[in-house]
Amino acid sequence: MTTLHPAIVKTQQWLEQVIIGLNFCPFAKKEFVNNTIHYYVCPQARLESALAEFAEQLHYLDQHPEVETTLFICSLGFREFTHYLDLVDYANELLVELGFEGVFQIASFHPDYVFEGEAPDDASNYTNRSPLPTLHLIREQSMARVLSVYPDPELIPEQNIALAREKGSRYFSQILKRIHRR
Numbered sequence: 208m209t210t211l212h213p214a215i216v217k218t219q220q221w222l223e224q225v226i227i228g229l230n231f232c233p234f235a236k237k238e239f240v241n242n243t244i245h246y247y248v249c250p251q252a253r254l255e256s257a258l259a260e261f262a263e264q265l266h267y268l269d270q271h272p273e274v275e276t277t278l279f280i281c282s283l284g285f286r287e288f289t290h291y292l293d294l295v296d297y298a299n300e301l302l303v304e305l306g307f308e309g310v311f312q313i314a315s316f317h318p319d320y321v322f323e324g325e326a327p328d329d330a331s332n333y334t335n336r337s338p339l340p341t342l343h344l345i346r347e348q349s350m351a352r353v354l355s356v357y358p359d360p361e362l363i364p365e366q367n368i369a370l371a372r373e374k375g376s377r378y379f380s381q382i383l384k385r386i387h388r389r
Contacts, residue, residue: 214282215246217338220386225379231334231367234353243275252284254294261298261342265307268344275349281340288319291340298342312350314343318383331368333379338386 211219219239227236238244247264251257261279268277285291295315302311316337321327354360371379 212246212248212282214248214280214339216389217386218246218278218280218341220389221338221383224382224386225333229367229370229374231370233357233363234350238275241275243273245271245274245277246280247277248280248282250283251281254290254297257281257284257294258297258301262301262305264344265302265305265311268311268346269307275346277344279342279344281342285340286318288317288321291315291317294340295342309347312345312347314345316341316343328376330371330374330376330379333371333374333376334364334367336379336383338383 222235222239222244226232227239245264245268247260247267249257249260251260264277264279268274281291281294285294295313299313302308302313314335316335317340318336318338319327320335320337321332322329322335325331
């Protein structure tokens with residue numbers, strides 16, 4: 208039996224307790240239960256090195272149709288949110304350069320995520336706050352398929368924000384603190 212990297216364990220706990228537990232992503236439970244999520248831990252702190260590993264993961268996901276999605280977890284770098292946003296921008300550019308535009312898209316999660324125009328302590332930010340900086344690679348074809356049968360998918364972000372604000376920032380910060388203590 209192999210021991211999972213601590214970054215993967217924390218990410219899985221976050222998925223179970225927040226993303227699936229609060230139904231922030233109504234499509235995540237199926238992939239989690241079916242074990243079709245690929246977790247990749249990137250130990251790089253330098254942008255160029257992280258992007259090289261990100262490119263490898265784009266190719267990996269492309270070559271493994273049995274894997275539905277990839278969580279690219281930055282275990283050491285990109286702790287500062289502005290540096291992380293640079294990584295997101297360059298990763299999106301790289302996705303296009305490598306010919307994966309329309310094939311994959313990136314969703315972004317960070318421990319200090321702040322939506323533009325929101326206060327840092329607004330609970331809505333917790334819809335995109337994770338234990339570690341994470342890039343989520345999503346298959347666009349799969350997303351289009353599930354969205355086509357899901358009632359009112361455009362309401363998902365609004366519902367998530369309302370629920371996050373109802374729960375409050377303290378609720379989420381306590382969950383993330385517990386995850387980090389384990």
